[in-house]
Structures are given as structure tokens and as C-alpha cells.
Amino acid sequence: MEQLDSKTAFEGALFAVAAQRFRRADGSEVERQVVEHPGSVAIVAHDGDCVHLVRQPREAIGADGLLEIPAGTMDVEGESERECAERELSEEVGLRAEHWERLQAIYPSPGFLSEKVTIFAATGLSEQPGEGDEDEQIEIVRLPLAEIDAALPEIEDAKTLVGLLLLRARLRG
Amino acid sequence: MEQLDSKTAFEGALFAVAAQRFRRADGSEVERQVVEHPGSVAIVAHDGDCVHLVRQPREAIGADGLLEIPAGTMDVEGESERECAERELSEEVGLRAEHWERLQAIYPSPGFLSEKVTIFAATGLSEQPGEGDEDEQIEIVRLPLAEIDAALPEIEDAKTLVGLLLLRARLRG
DSSP, X not given: OEEEEEEEEEEOSSOEEEEEXXXXXXXXXXXXXXXXXXXXXXXXEBOSSEEEEEEEXXXXXXXXXXXXXXXXXXXXXXXXXXXXXXXXXXHHHOEEEEEEEEEEXXXXXXXXXXXXXXXXXXXXXXXXXXXXXXXXXXXXXXXXXXXXXXXXXXXXXXXXHHHHHHHHHHHHO | OEEEEEEEEEEOSSOEEEEEEEEOTTSOEEEEEEEEOOOEEEEEEXXXXXXXXXXXXXXXXXXXXXXXXXXXXXXXXXXXXXXXXHHHHHXXXXXXEEEEEEEEEEBXXXXXXXXXEEEEEEEEEEEOOOOOOTTOOOEEEXXXXXXXXXXXXXXXXXXXXXXXHHHHHHHHO
């Protein structure tokens, strides 16, 4: 696939919108309106007892408190996915991790959104409070590993459901 | 949470962008740029042998062929989620299902995208070819249930990974 053309239609703080033209592998040409996003990272941080989650308001979906794994946008120039994940883990739940593993990368809505979310597993946790964004109202929630199954039906955030289901598969086989 | 104001900044074919102001539960006010989307449905269609997937080009992420469960946008006026899922199952993989179950609804990117994806399980399958969109280049892929575990690491689409992991949890306990 080859991108032939791209015209910015909206330029926002977190994302942009572009009208783009592509030549597909079979030679046909198509036009698409694409939401361009720099990508994100998310972290399944767990110790022997629990996985560390956050609850925060999400205005775009009208949620007063959505339960999510710690995550953030790749919005710092030159920062790697791993560095971004380390920063977000410290800022959002006040933790650092000794062991990091890249679990899987997912595209949340590949029909029109370029965003890729890279999900890490983080273990060997210790306290390391970071500076939070004052605009973020984050409540830390510790979910016992034994209660993951009971919590799954209430998880509405895609990356969080993927992260917890991958952790569950790993713990149970 | 209360929406105080909304100004359209971009109006596209599939989605719009709006600058919105909200009053949170604690009384504070925030502004957000939101991608407004009508929502989607996705279907985990499986029989005793395999789950029915599609492979299609996804220009927004530069993919020549992304493996996904059948899915579609809620873009027909008055159509319910279930009706939309029935239509997409017929159009994309040529099947109808006797049994339908709502598995889970997920928000792909709740920080800025309003889209909700409702995932159904569909069983009791029989052939019922529907009319496809001529712009869609869809290859049908039948994944044997016994090969789901081996396929998971290559799944990059969020709703598909959620659907297959939920199916795996159900089949294996």
C-alpha cells in the first residue's frame, strides 16, 4: 500500500484529521478520512497479589470514572515506547518496575484511526511517585488477581480488557 | 458529568470532530476535542470447528490485509445493534446465525473517541450471502478453534483480540 496524497482537514492538540489517497496492493485507488494519532502505551503492572489500575473521568464517552490500566500518549519528542511507559507508570500509579516485557500492540479502530497502543507487562514493582498532570483526576485501584474474572464483565476500555485477558491467560494457562 | 457546549470543527463521512466543554461530577470544567462516531458492532461467529474472520486492507494504519472479526459501523438510521450485526455477518462472511449473545461492549480509545463497539457471539451458522460494499476487498479466513492460541500473537485489531480472548476463556474455562 502506498500513500499518494494527504491534506490536513483538522489540527488538534492530541490528534489531527487528514483526507488521504492510497494506492492498494492490487493497484486500485481509494480515499480515506483518517484520524492521525502519535500512538500510546499501556501497562499491565502486577505483583503476586494484584494488578494496579486507575479510575478517571473520560468525557468523550460521558464516563465519570472509567477503570483502565495505566496508559499515556506518545507525546514527548524522542521518547521511546518503553520510556513513555515507565513515565506513565510513575505518574499515574506511583510505581517503577524492575522487569518489562512487551506483550502486544493493538490498533483500537483501524478503519479510520492510525493510533497504535503498545501494551507492556511490568513486574518487580516498587514505589516511585512521579508528577501527575493537574488536569487528570486519577484514583488508583488495586484489583486482586483472584478477582480478575469477576471484574472482566465490567471492563469497558479496550486496551484494559486486552491486557487483563492476556494476564488471565498467562496466569491460568 | 454534564456537557455544557459542543462546536463542530470537522464533519466527515464516518466521523466528526467537536470541541466540547464539560462539567465534571466534582464541579470542575474541562475542554476536550472529541471524535464523534455512531458506534460499531463486531461478531465472533463460530461453529464446532472454526471461527469466521475477514482479512482486508486498512489504509489508516498502512495494512495491506488486517485480520479481523466481521464488523461494521452503525450507519443505518433506525437499525439496532443486533440488526446491524446480522447484516454485517451476511455481507462480510455470507452467514446467518440462529443464536445470538451480546458478549461485551468496549470503547476503543475513550480519551478522545466516542465510538463504542458492541461484540456479539453468533452460533448455529448457515449460509446466507449478502450484498457487500464494492469498495471493500474482503477475504474470508476460517480459523480452526484449535489454532486460536497460535494465532493470538499476530492479532493486531483490538476488537478481534478481545473477541478471540473471550472465546478462548469460554472454551477453556
